[in-house]
Amino acid sequence: MVIKHLPNKNLFQACRFKYRGIATSSNTPVLRFAPSPTGQLHLGGLRTALFNHLFARSLGGKWILRIEDTDQKRLVPGAVEAMQDILKWAGLDYDEGPDKPGNRGPYVQSERLHLYKGYYERLLRSGHAYRDFREPSKDGSSDIARDTYLPPGEDEAQEMIHKGKSFVVRFKTKEEDTSFDDAVYGHLKFPYDRRLEDPIIVKSDGWPTYHLANVVDDTEMGITHVFRGEEWLPSMPTHLKLYEALATAPPQFVHLPLLINPDGSKLSKRDAVVHVESYREAGYDPEALINFVALMGFNWHLPDSRSEVFSMEEMIAQFKLDRISQSRASPDVSKLRFLNKSHFSAKVEAASETDRIR
Template sequence: MWSLVIKHVIYSPKETAYRTIKSIAPRVRFAPSPTGYLHLGGLRTALYNYLFAKSENGTFILRIEDTDQSRKVEGSVLALIRDLEWAGVECKEGPNVGGKYGPYVQSERLPIYQDHITKLLDNGSAYRCFCTERRLNILRRDAIKAQRVPKYDNRCRFLSDQDIKDKIKAGTPYCVRFKLTSDCMSFEDLIYGGIAYDVSLNEGDPVLMKSDGYPTYHFANVVDDHLMKITHVLRGVEWQISTTKHLLIYNAFGWEPPQFGHLPLIVNSDGTKLSKRQNDVKVEEYRNKGILPLALVNYITLAGGGFDHVPGEGVRLKTMDDLADEFQIDKISSNPSRLNPDLLEECNRLEIKRQLKNPELSVQLVRKLQSLILETYPDQKFNVTEDHVKTVLNWAVSRISRLEELVTNKFGFLWILPTNEDIELDKELLHKLINNLQRLETFDETSIKDNLKLFSKENNVKFPELMKMLRAVLSGLNEGPGVAEMMHLLGKDQALTRIKSVAR
């Protein structure tokens, strides 16, 4: 069978290519297709481009590549923009903010592509192809049957001018193809080092302009990157094999190409490939499940390299400014980026902790938890005041990694009165305990615990039995935080209110 061959060659040090970056303010772009949701791989590409631009005082551009109209999903552009904004990836130019190199949606740039395809036809780098889909399918089928590379045989490259005129006059549909040469193109990948590849070994002349008047990805990509003055292209490694083809198109126009760097695949912790069909690769799903933006950003960067990391340091949450300050392309690993789900939970816990220390962010965090409480317990709320919610958050930050955990059954006692229908209660003992606790001036864990121990001794009741009864009264749970810790967390008034409600 056929095989694709990419040669990694050493013809100049990788560091030399990276040094050239420093000489200009970079212009980089994230160019997704509007075919659905933003997944982790797409966010990683956008994030690394954004951090690179931010680190060098450059420009990050969003461009929508929608030349394949059959795959376009309604509403996906707005969803992509929303997900990027949520993650903190800010565009300086794009369909949502404008800019002097627009339009930034390819379907709005068709006259530009028509103009440039004419230039390639005129200089002999491209030609019209009138082959039918049926003929192309036959070529493909016969090649596979003979165990050859299935590629176009370049038949229409050799049509005479008169043949072309006659077919155009007859209204025969055609596309425009690029004349591949057998040159072994090479470039210095900013991440992988030297790459060399002869495209013609495995491909026939590629289509640049489809019969419907829309450009293919390869053509529009080159034209747009040139006209938008893109200096560096950071994209997924799956596009590495296409780069030499793009270089041939740059040469046909006589243009200087940008520098290219290809980001390795993101894989599961066991090395298996992430599937776009998995819900856990959608950025939207992470947001819906309580992952905070900066936590997801750190999770991605921890997997792929490109940043300073001290061995044995553990997880250190970094802000966007921190990440931009540390970002270095030559520190990105060329090995697949393995995701570690445990790191995501730790990053989220650290982000909750960071936000709690910030006066402005802590208010937003409190409001978000208040909203979750009211949604989860609409008819049974007990105390969701700002002070109480913030007290709970400060207590819980070492116990949870997501806010949503605080409205599960495990922590439900914090917000609602437990049901005590099946609990055996000594109401006389509870009344004595109420009077005892009311006289307690200092209501911290140590004072509460010492008081309860003394109370159990004076009233001839075993301390574990008293704790079991109080735990049931206060939370309705068989296990959880210690009783003294729970009472301190609820506060004196709330703790007494709960005991009084069952001691009537």
């Protein structure tokens, strides 16, 4: 991955958005927050949801809650409801979702399987994908190298399926470098790696992998901007080539820097300190916690102000893509305590002023 230059990110603030699923008018962004219900919502996820909210509200757009549950083995019962409850507590009111139906549903991937089937069959017909009947080895890879594997023709494949032979569907990767402009990291180039196998887009159980489901859903829902963690950058070549194969425009990608520990190591989702619920249980004010995550990886400092205490309305008014930092951030609980005290004091003062007027 090579960063060549940083484009003018203000260009991404006002462009025309049109996608295969739903056409959107000029300057009307549509975003999505797409967590997997495999556990509790963590600070990084809360920040992603917040940035979706701030960007959408700042430009009069919409953001959607989409549940990505294709990894059925890792589902945690009650996780979806818990996430919805946390978002409501935090004041992040998405416009559409499982409990707020609109014209972009269903909002849970397990309810969208018919869409994925239509798309992967389309890729099979166009020659951009193929059925792989090879037996996987112990490490999950195939015993026969990609360069030597000849997938069966349609008639032979149907005969093998009729006999109960299992298969996965692989995307036939175009053998060329990939480059794109990220709103945070600028122009990125990914050299083609011949050592990698063609990615699986449909598993042997018939369920799509993240790659296919993600591209199909963003296309069908008319998503214009995708906010997600920088850990997804290596997936960009596959995703962009899928968009190309499907002849549909990709959204603008906004990759956010990771949240890390003070020693530079990645925060573990298994650590209670990263779970939003633990802060709610400890009695922290939701506005203070939102203010806290907003400070991580974003430059809020204006020339005429050094304050780090912001209301939701102030953050919406100031949010711009070109102020998202490339630098990774580490949660500082002492900062959260300061913000909690400041927001609490402001509420007490506001209540006192209201009583005085009465």
